[in-house]
Amino acid sequence: MSLPLLILAVVGAVNAPRIRPALARAGTARWTVATAGLGLALAAVVGVAAGSGPFLDGIDVSAEAWRVAAGVVLLAAGVRVVVSPRAAVEPALAGYGAALVPVAFPLLLTPELVMLGVSAGADLGAVATSLAAAIALAGVAVIPYERFPATLAAAAARFHGAFVVVGGLALIVEGIRDI
Amino acid sequence: MRRLLFPHLAIWLLGGVLVRVAIIPPENCPTVTSGAINTAVREGAGWLKRGLGNDGRFLYGYHRNTDEINDSYNVTRHAGVLLALYQVAGHGDVEALTTADGGLTYVTDRLVDREDWTALAPPGQRVRLGANSLLLAALAQRRAVTADDGYDALMKRLGRFLASQQLPSGAIAAFWDPATGKPVPDQYGRFATGEAFWGLAILNRLFPSEGWGRPALAVAHYLATERVASEGYAVRLADHWAAYGLAEFDPGDLDGVLVDYARRLTGYFALTIRVESQRTGSGINLLLRGYPGPGAGIGTAGEGLGALLRLARRDPRLADVQPGLAERIGCMAGIMAGAQVDAEEASQFPRPGLTRGAWFYRDYTQMDDQQHVVSALLAALAAVSP
Numbered sequence: 362m363s364l365p366l367l368i369l370a371v372v373g374a375v376n377a378p379r380i381r382p383a384l385a386r387a388g389t390a391r392w393t394v395a396t397a398g399l400g401l402a403l404a405a406v407v408g409v410a411a412g413s414g415p416f417l418d419g420i421d422v423s424a425e426a427w428r429v430a431a432g433v434v435l436l437a438a439g440v441r442v443v444v445s446p447r448a449a450v451e452p453a454l455a456g457y458g459a460a461l462v463p464v465a466f467p468l469l470l471t472p473e474l475v476m477l478g479v480s481a482g483a484d485l486g487a488v489a490t491s492l493a494a495a496i497a498l499a500g501v502a503v504i505p506y507e508r509f510p511a512t513l514a515a516a517a518a519r520f521h522g523a524f525v526v527v528g529g530l531a532l533i534v535e536g537i538r539d540i
Numbered sequence: 541m542r543r544l545l546f547p548h549l550a551i552w553l554l555g556g557v558l559v560r561v562a563i564i565p566p567e568n569c570p571t572v573t574s575g576a577i578n579t580a581v582r583e584g585a586g587w588l589k590r591g592l593g594n595d596g597r598f599l600y601g602y603h604r605n606t607d608e609i610n611d612s613y614n615v616t617r618h619a620g621v622l623l624a625l626y627q628v629a630g631h632g633d634v635e636a637l638t639t640a641d642g643g644l645t646y647v648t649d650r651l652v653d654r655e656d657w658t659a660l661a662p663p664g665q666r667v668r669l670g671a672n673s674l675l676l677a678a679l680a681q682r683r684a685v686t687a688d689d690g691y692d693a694l695m696k697r698l699g700r701f702l703a704s705q706q707l708p709s710g711a712i713a714a715f716w717d718p719a720t721g722k723p724v725p726d727q728y729g730r731f732a733t734g735e736a737f738w739g740l741a742i743l744n745r746l747f748p749s750e751g752w753g754r755p756a757l758a759v760a761h762y763l764a765t766e767r768v769a770s771e772g773y774a775v776r777l778a779d780h781w782a783a784y785g786l787a788e789f790d791p792g793d794l795d796g797v798l799v800d801y802a803r804r805l806t807g808y809f810a811l812t813i814r815v816e817s818q819r820t821g822s823g824i825n826l827l828l829r830g831y832p833g834p835g836a837g838i839g840t841a842g843e844g845l846g847a848l849l850r851l852a853r854r855d856p857r858l859a860d861v862q863p864g865l866a867e868r869i870g871c872m873a874g875i876m877a878g879a880q881v882d883a884e885e886a887s888q889f890p891r892p893g894l895t896r897g898a899w900f901y902r903d904y905t906q907m908d909d910q911q912h913v914v915s916a917l918l919a920a921l922a923a924v925s926p
Contacts (some may be wrong), residue, residue: 420566421566422564422566423568423814425810425816427564427568429564430559430564433559433563462545466710467545467548472552476559525763536807537807537811538804539864540806540809540861540865
């Protein structure tokens with residue numbers, strides 16, 4: 362997977378236009394809480410990417426096979442977002458606890474992002490994966506999609522879902538083709 | 541809160557289990573030494589040697605559970621077994637050379653000559669492209685082992701038969717019909733074209749000034765760019781014979797299209813080995829992954845990996861796939877060395893001599909199972925540390 366495709370896939374998996382309105386609806390739009398949640402999510406993705414090699418060795422799975430699995434998960438997740446672009450309203454822990462639940466989990470740290478983090482970490486390294494995650498999470502931080510008309514935000518979320526579908530297909534094809 | 545988080549955690553857990561079981565079960569690649577590979581080669585070749593009959597034919601197939609011998613025969617597989625035995629002879633097994641020469645008599649008694657070519661043609665059958673290609677490859681291997689050039693003229697005449705079957709597109713007709721005296725139109729072999737490519741590529745290597753390179757590269761380009769569409773395949777074939785053919789060339793003779801083709805082939809063979817390494821043959825894994833594959837299937841993937849490893853070691857454009865090729869062929873060797881029937885296990889069956897040294901798929905083994913795995917294991921020796 363190339364770095365541009367990784368960035369595209371991670372931006373799609375994080376899906377700012379889907380997440381921002383959900384954060385607002387959950388009452389966690391306060392910037393300090395949201396920023397802390399984004400930081401937690403970034404740290405988790407960096408950790409997952411950095412530990413991808415030992416993790417894959419530990420479960421006896423090659424990076425290529427994991428790539429296929431990640432592609433399947435991304436494909437399913439992308440289709441789900443294209444069909445249903447609005448994220449559900451999640452309950453929040455009180456105070457800064459909301460940074461953990463629901464901002465970091467379950468809104469940002471989705472199965473597709475974690476699978477992608479492991480795959481990208483094994484293929485491109487933790488630095489490239491962290492860069493892609495930082496770009497995607499910065500999008501959540503700076504673009505106020507909750508102020509956009511709901512139909513426009515939903516269309517943007519679907520568009521991001523399409524990125525994820527493309528990224529998933531690319532991962533599956535690469536996983537099959539690569540040695 | 542706990543009630544609302546539970547569905548998320550459940551989805552993660554169930555999803556993780558589903559992905560683990562269905563998509564990424566553990567890949568089991570047993571460690572193998574060159575000594576263990578040599579033993580497996582010797583045992584596999586032993587099965588082939590014991591199968592040589594007085595008529596020069598080899599034992600074709602054997603069902604160990606019903607103790608039935610499969611009496612059918614296939615001349616292409618006969619030629620393939622000759623090739624494997626000459627390869628074993630190249631590793632110092634004199635008995636393999638004697639056995640292969642014994643099997644060669646079955647071939648030399650069934651040759652037909654036309655003006656400028658000769659072909660192996662069992663009576664009453666159409667002349668098969670694949671059988672003649674593999675016969676050529678076997679004779680070249682014999683030449684390398686014995687330094688005897690007594691079959692050079694036959695090799696060239698076989699090569700002229702292959703070239704005479706070639707169409708302007710580079711494709712090669714799979715059969716020649718003695719009744720019409722012409723190639724059979726619109727019939728192409730799944731593997732025969734790649735076998736012919738290898739045969740022509742061998743001649744180009746051995747006799748570089750005789751013009752074999754042009755038809756060989758024409759086939760290679762056809763395989764790389766046109767075969768899928770013109771022969772109606774959904775995807776490009778994992779053609780190990782094409783890999784053998786590519787490995788015959790100097791890197792400077794292969795253009796970007798062919799190097800890209802070689803790269804694609806690495807992936808197909810590697811996928812076969814990855815999937816095989818995930819098979820346990822029991823429980824839900826059996827349901828999802830099927831039985832551990834037949835020797836011929838896994839062996840051909842190993843042969844393809846071995847040929848491409850030889851190419852990658854000479855061609856810097858493929859240097860990046862070298863470690864992966866070595867790893868996958870090592871995995872194949874570990875799996876197949878472990879799957880072979882040893883003397884102790886064979887003693888539990890009605891005919892230990894037809895069981896020992898073989899690779900069975902659901903209690904059946906066939907000459908090409910031993911042929912392909914033995915060839916693949918020999919190729920793996922180059923990748924495995926002592």
